[in-house]
Amino acid sequence: DADVTQTPRNRITKTGKRIMLECSQTKGHDRMYWYRQDPGLGLRLIYYSFDVKDINKGEISDGYSVSRQAQAKFSLSLESAIPNQTALYFCATSDLAAGFPVTGELFFGEGSRLTVL
Amino acid sequence: AQKITQTQPGMFVQEKEAVTLDCTYDTSDQSYGLFWYKQPSSGEMIFLIYQGSYDEQNATEGRYSLNFQKARKSANLVISASQLGDSAMYFCAMRGGTSYGKLTFGQGTILTVHP
Numbered sequence: 001d002a003d004v005t006q007t008p009r010n011r012i013t014k015t016g017k018r019i020m021l022e023c024s025q026t027k028g029h030d031r032m033y034w035y036r037q038d039p040g041l042g043l044r045l046i047y048y049s050f051d052v053k054d055i056n057k058g059e060i061s062d063g064y065s066v067s068r069q070a071q072a073k074f075s076l077s078l079e080s081a082i083p084n085q086t087a088l089y090f091c092a093t094s095d096l097a098a099g100f101p102v103t104g105e106l107f108f109g110e111g112s113r114l115t116v117l
Numbered sequence: 118a119q120k121i122t123q124t125q126p127g128m129f130v131q132e133k134e135a136v137t138l139d140c141t142y143d144t145s146d147q148s149y150g151l152f153w154y155k156q157p158s159s160g161e162m163i164f165l166i167y168q169g170s171y172d173e174q175n176a177t178e179g180r181y182s183l184n185f186q187k188a189r190k191s192a193n194l195v196i197s198a199s200q201l202g203d204s205a206m207y208f209c210a211m212r213g214g215t216s217y218g219k220l221t222f223g224q225g226t227i228l229t230v231h232p
Contacts, residue, residue, distance in 0.1 A: 031218050040126075042208060042222040050218065058219070090162065094218055103169070104150055104212045106220055108162035 005025045006091050006109035014117050019078040021112045023091030030095065032074040033106065034058075034066060037088040046089075049074055081116040088113050119144045119213045123223035130199045131231050137184070138194040138226045140209030149213050151192040152220065153183065156206040163208075168192060198228045199215075 004025045012020055022029075023032065030051050035043040045058030045065040055066060063085060065077045077086055092106040120143040130136035142151065153165040168176045168183045176183040184193040192211075196203055209223040 033219070035222075038222055042121075042123075042224045043220075044222070045219055048219060088160065092162075103152075103167040104160075104178075104218060104220070105152065105164050105167060106210075107164075108172075111160045113160075 002107040002110060003092055004091055004107055006089075006112045008112060009110065010113045012115045012117065013081055015082055017081050019053075019081050019114065021076045021089055021091075021114070023074045023076070023109055025072050025074075025091075025093045025107075025109075027093050027095070027107060028071075029093035029107070030071065032068065033092045033094070033095060034064075034074070034076045035090045035092060036060065036085075037090065037111075043090065046076065077113075078116075083112075083116045086114060086116045118189075119149070119211050119221040119222035120219055121209050121211055123209055123226050125226045127227045127229070129229050129231060130196075132201060133194060133198055135197045136199055138196070138207050138209075138228065140188050140194065140223060141191045142192060142209075142211050144190075144211065144213050146213040149187075149211055151183065151185070152210040152212070153181070153192075154208045154210060155193045155203075156208065156225075158205070158213065166194070186228075196228075201230050201232060204228060204230045 033048040039100040049068045064079045089112045091109040122141045149170045151168045155163040166178045168185045180197045182195045206225045209222040
């Protein structure tokens with residue numbers, strides 16, 4: 001099983017619908033992130049959380065919200081989906097306290113492809 | 118704030134040849150980290166290599182090496198002896214000292230390896 005699991009892997013929805021993307025991890029990391037990938041733009045940070053009580057906006061948080069239900073779970077919601085939110089979404093984790101050298105490497109889920117019609 | 122620029126939307130290389138993928142960065146942090154990730158057509162993100170800003174030697178991981186030129190703010194990825202399986206999207210990313218934990222990504226370069 002993957003260390004970082006995203007559900008659903010693929011979703012097609014309609015404009016105005018509420019969508020939740022879920023992420024769970026078994027790596028025991030405190031830090032979790034949501035990124036979206038668009039062609040030609042790379043990956044951009046939506047939200048991040050450094051522990052259960054900590055939620056921070058990234059560079060493109062408008063139209064999104066998140067919930068950190070537990071250390072291992074971090075979900076992303078689109079309250080009212082619009083077509084320009086069509087993208088590949090990644091959840092990732094990191095643990096800066098682990099290992100040497102400390103790199104801050106991100107461990108990614110397999111991605112959730114969302115299409116908003 | 119950090120910025121990563123990858124100026125090569127696409128690159129082509131012959132199998133068994135070496136290829137360099139360019140990455141320049143901008144940051145005001147003294148301590149930072151640079152990463153390269155590979156994304157095959159299946160979509161997953163695979164960590165390749167890491168270079169810390171205070172590391173004096175260029176990082177190497179098997180056929181991957183990172184050509185780190187601090188004064189020029191460049192962190193190019195060199196893939197030696199290219200293989201067909203190297204065909205993928207490659208992303209350069211950085212972690213700034215003041216944005217500890219968050220990575221900023223470049224736009225990506227699509228590498229195609231020809232037989």
